[in-house]
Amino acid sequence: MKKLLEKKGQFSIIAAALVAIVLATALITTYSMIRNNPLQERPQILGSIDEMNLAIDHILEFAVGYYGSILQITGNTTYAQKLATEYLVNGLQNIAYTHPSWNPTFEINHLRISASWFNRTSSSEGAINVTYSLAGLGISGIKYSTSLGLKVTVNPSTTNYVLINVSRDGGKPYPTLSKTNFLFYNYSYVESDWEKKAGVAITSIVSTETYSTYEIMIPNGVDPKSYMVLSTDPRGITVVASTFSHYTYSFSWNQTLYSSLNQDVVVVEALQNGSLRWLGQNLQLTTPGKPIPPVPIRALRVNQTINGVNREVPFQVEDWGSAYRVPLGISSNASIFTSRNMLVFLWNHRITNVTLWWDGRDKANQTSYAFTNRYFTGDNPTARRLTNGILTITISSSGFTITSSIQGGTITSTASFMRINKENPAYGASPSYVIHHGIVRDIVQQEAEWSTGAPNCTNVYSQMYFTLPANATYYTYALRTIFVDSLQSRTLTDLSAIRLTVSSGLQRTENGTSGGYPVSSSNAGLFYNFTSFQNGWAHHWSEFISGTAGAGIMFTDDANRKLYLFDNIAGQKTGALNVTSSGRIIEFNPVGRSQYPASFQNSLDVTWFGAVVNFYGTDPIYPSSGNIGLWILVEKPPTISVN
Numbered sequence: 120m121k122k123l124l125e126k127k128g129q130f131s132i133i134a135a136a137l138v139a140i141v142l143a144t145a146l147i148t149t150y151s152m153i154r155n156n157p158l159q160e161r162p163q164i165l166g167s168i169d170e171m172n173l174a175i176d177h178i179l180e181f182a183v184g185y186y187g188s189i190l191q192i193t194g195n196t197t198y199a200q201k202l203a204t205e206y207l208v209n210g211l212q213n214i215a216y217t218h219p220s221w222n223p224t225f226e227i228n229h230l231r232i233s234a235s236w237f238n239r240t241s242s243s244e245g246a247i248n249v250t251y252s253l254a255g256l257g258i259s260g261i262k263y264s265t266s267l268g269l270k271v272t273v274n275p276s277t278t279n280y281v282l283i284n285v286s287r288d289g290g291k292p293y294p295t296l297s298k299t300n301f302l303f304y305n306y307s308y309v310e311s312d313w314e315k316k317a318g319v320a321i322t323s324i325v326s327t328e329t330y331s332t333y334e335i336m337i338p339n340g341v342d343p344k345s346y347m348v349l350s351t352d353p354r355g356i357t358v359v360a361s362t363f364s365h366y367t368y369s370f371s372w373n374q375t376l377y378s379s380l381n382q383d384v385v386v387v388e389a390l391q392n393g394s395l396r397w398l399g400q401n402l403q404l405t406t407p408g409k410p411i412p413p414v415p416i417r418a419l420r421v422n423q424t425i426n427g428v429n430r431e432v433p434f435q436v437e438d439w440g441s442a443y444r445v446p447l448g449i450s451s452n453a454s455i456f457t458s459r460n461m462l463v464f465l466w467n468h469r470i471t472n473v474t475l476w477w478d479g480r481d482k483a484n485q486t487s488y489a490f491t492n493r494y495f496t497g498d499n500p501t502a503r504r505l506t507n508g509i510l511t512i513t514i515s516s517s518g519f520t521i522t523s524s525i526q527g528g529t530i531t532s533t534a535s536f537m538r539i540n541k542e543n544p545a546y547g548a549s550p551s552y553v554i555h556h557g558i559v560r561d562i563v564q565q566e567a568e569w570s571t572g573a574p575n576c577t578n579v580y581s582q583m584y585f586t587l588p589a590n591a592t593y594y595t596y597a598l599r600t601i602f603v604d605s606l607q608s609r610t611l612t613d614l615s616a617i618r619l620t621v622s623s624g625l626q627r628t629e630n631g632t633s634g635g636y637p638v639s640s641s642n643a644g645l646f647y648n649f650t651s652f653q654n655g656w657a658h659h660w661s662e663f664i665s666g667t668a669g670a671g672i673m674f675t676d677d678a679n680r681k682l683y684l685f686d687n688i689a690g691q692k693t694g695a696l697n698v699t700s701s702g703r704i705i706e707f708n709p710v711g712r713s714q715y716p717a718s719f720q721n722s723l724d725v726t727w728f729g730a731v732v733n734f735y736g737t738d739p740i741y742p743s744s745g746n747i748g749l750w751i752l753v754e755k756p757p758t759i760s761v762n
Contacts, residue, residue: 167221167256171214172263175249178210180267183245184355186232191349191357194415195453196481203232207247222255228262234358237347237414237479241360244268269293270330271350271360276343279336280322283360285350286330294324294331296352301333304347305340306410308392311458313413315349316341347412365476366409368395370466370757377468379747382509382738384591385756386560389462389475390443397756398595399728400677406760411462414477417452417485421464424472433488433589434464435558444599444726446553446562446584452485465559465589468757492556494589500552505561505587510733512587512594519546519565521585521731523670525592528735530663531622532670536598537581538615539573544581553584561587575610578603593673593732593749602723610718611685614710616727621670621703624663627741628698628705629750632657636746637754645711647695648683658682658696660750661705662732662740671740672705674729675753681727684709691715 182203189199211225229248235241246266252259272284283301287293302315316338323334337343347361377383388396393408395401421434438447439459450460466473497506503514512523524531537544544567554562567581580601587594598616602609630640637659640646646658659679662671683694695711698704707727710717732740732749741748 167253168258168261171223171251171253171261172265174214175211175247175263176265176267178207179245179247179265180354180356181210182207183232183243183267184357186245187234187243187357188355190234190236190415190481191359192455193453194417194455196415196417198453199481200232204230211249218255220255221253224252224254226250229264234481235479236359236481237361237412237418237477238364239274239360239362240270240272241358241479242268242270243356243358267354267356269350269352269356269358271348271358272330273346273348273360273362275345275362279343280334281337281343281346283333283335283348283350284330285333287352290329292326292329292331293352294326296331296333296350297321298335300351300353301335302349302351303337303341304349304412305338306392311392313410345409361412361479364479365474366411367762368473368475369760369762370471370473371405371759372468372757373751373755374468376747376751376755380468380738380749380751382590382592383467383749383752384588385466385752386586386588386591386595387464387466387473388443389464391456391458391460393761395759398675398678398730398753399597399726400675402756403758404761405758406762409761411456411475412477413455413457414479415452416450416454416456416460417489418477418479418483419456419462419489420476420478420486421462421488422474422476423464423466423470425470427471429472429474431486431488432464433491433493433558434462435489435554435560436460436462437554437562444597445582446564448553449490449557452489463559488558490558492558494559495556495561495587498555498561500555503550505552505555505563507561507587507589507591509590510587510592510594512585514550514563518543519550519567521594523594523731523733525733525735528668528733529622530624530665530668530670530733530735532619532731532733534596534617534619534731536583536596536617537567537600538613538618539569539576539579540611540613542569542574544568545570557589559589563587575612577607577609578605579609592734592738593730595728595730597726597728599724599726602719602721604722605720608718608720610716611710612713612716613708614685615697615706615708617672617707617729617731619670619672619705619731621663621705624665624669624703626661626663626698626700626703626705627671628661628696629658629741632754635755637741637750639741639746643698643700645695645697647712648686648692657754659753660740661696661698663703663705664739664741664743666743667737667739668735669739670731670733672707672729672731673740673750673753674707674727678728681725682707682709684725685717688717688719689715693717 186199186203231246234243248264267288270286274282285293298318301318304313307314319336325332351357393410423432436450438450520535522533550565564584582599629637631638648656660673693712693715694709697706739748
């Protein structure tokens with residue numbers, strides 16, 4: 120994990136270094152043009168002191184522009200300040216090469232370069248106080264102070280035209296910009312990234328004593344009520360302004376179902392494209408999702424309204440690869456939120472609103488709620504044990520199984536994974552504890568291997584990860600199987616994604632629904648897609664329960680459908696939950712009826728998501744009496760609106 124994060128940081132540094140080379144070259148070129156460029160604003164008679172002051176002005180302009188360029192690429196304020204300062208110093212030193220006979224020397228008394236972005240009124244500014252001497256001309260102790268900046272205010276609109284106010288250098292109008300100086304951010308769902316589009320046209324420019332107002336026709340796809348714009352002036356100074364600085368997610372719960380629950384913790388994964396996920400399935404949004412802007416990760420904050428009280432809450436930002444299928448670790452706070460990140464937070468039925476917001480000041484520090492470990496103080500990867508204080512999972516020292524137990528309970532569960540054609544995988548490497556002592560969850564990753572190849576199943580690979588959320592009585596699994604195109608035919612007669620053994624209890628499994636509630640079956644055997652869904656083939660959970668204690672698995676509609684992924688390939692209904700009374704075993708078997716094998720040669724990449732739940736005293740998956748339990752989380756999640 121460390122190496123991967125280091126590489127990501129190296130990529131950012133290389134990118135910034137390339138920008139540095141370009142700007143350094145531009146800096147030298149610009150200074151050489153100061154005396155000869157008729158477009159520069161300068162005195163008609165340019166004495167040595169006037170020339171020196173004008174050169175300092177231009178060097179500061181480029182330093183501020185360079186600072187903004189690095190922030191756009193890396194989001195690393197410290198790094199940007201360091202390089203911008205270095206290049207300003209180098210720029211002053213370059214003056215000596217231009218006029219060696221002057222023998223100039225400089226002392227910087229004060230330097231400030233700052234930015235406040237992603238707000239309705241945003242700005243980039245710079246100020247310097249320098250004492251310099253021109254010994255070759257007999258001039259010494261000249262003090263010079265200058266400041267400059269670019270300020271942009273954006274205004275939401277109900278038409279395709281927006282008004283943008285622009286000022287420069289202490290509140291002066293700036294009427295000389297063109298449409299290419301305004302780039303609007305538009306999220307591309309095809310590229311999974313933010314793209315920038317120039318304004319279609321500037322239809323009018325009106326100036327006052329303090330600013331110029333540009334009326335701009337915005338590009339197609341950009342929401343005039345809610346937009347971001349990158350403004351870059353001819354000096355290279357950039358500002359990112361936004362009509363919005365937060366998103367609020369409002370939850371609509373079925374209080375009849377949820378009000379009796381005590382441990383209904385759901386882990387929400389917020390992706391850059393605006394999707395909210397739970398157990399690999401998108402949560403239902405009643406309004407369009409809002410993509411997360413490319414803000415520095417250190418700027419992000421999360422607030423929740425809990426029982427009517429609004430307060431900041433813990434969350435974590437994670438790095439991911441392979442389209443969110445490979446966890447890489449906690450994100451560096453000195454980076455930009457991209458399609459390789461997800462923001463993770465927790466909610467339950469007591470929460471009515473969650474607000475994701477950002478502090479656009481470059482001086483803003485990352486909130487402690489994004490890095491302080493409050494729940495996982497008992498983690499011990501060396502002992503292969505992770506705990507959130509409620510649930511403890513222990514990973515076997517050989518092979519790979521996970522045993523889980525709940526605080527105060529006596530019933531344990533042990534899970535094994537990825538059996539193919541009756542052969543359990545071998546594990547050539549130890550599991551990777553990608554995140555431990557996390558903020559809102561831990562993550563473990565492992566790869567299943569078959570020492571001599573899975574029998575009669577060529578070109579197959581597997582990658583798995585598991586999360587332990589804070590405050591939860593469950594851990595989650597994501598079991599990925601990758602079948603590569605094969606010249607040889609492969610035949611699956613058995614594929615068991617997860618096999619859970621419970622130490623005590625009687626079996627109970629969902630066998631369809633009635634009136635929106637599960638039909639609970641105490642039978643053992645195969646639960647497969649034996650009828651149409653409308654008549655009740657839904658199987659979202661299975662458990663072994665003894666009084667108020669027990670363990671089992673549960674999963675969403677999406678995983679329920681994927682349980683039957685191979686039915687069409689086999690030509691028969693082969694996927695099934697297999698519940699065995701003897702030994703108290705629950706198996707999630709996408710190929711579970713061996714008399715109906717699945718043969719294919721084409722590629723197939725599929726991930727099965729779900730949760731292993733342990734309970735004691737409260738909130739079983741499904742109770743011994745009544746019908747309210749944690750099954751609600753996967754079958755009746757809340758609907759969400761985004762503003």
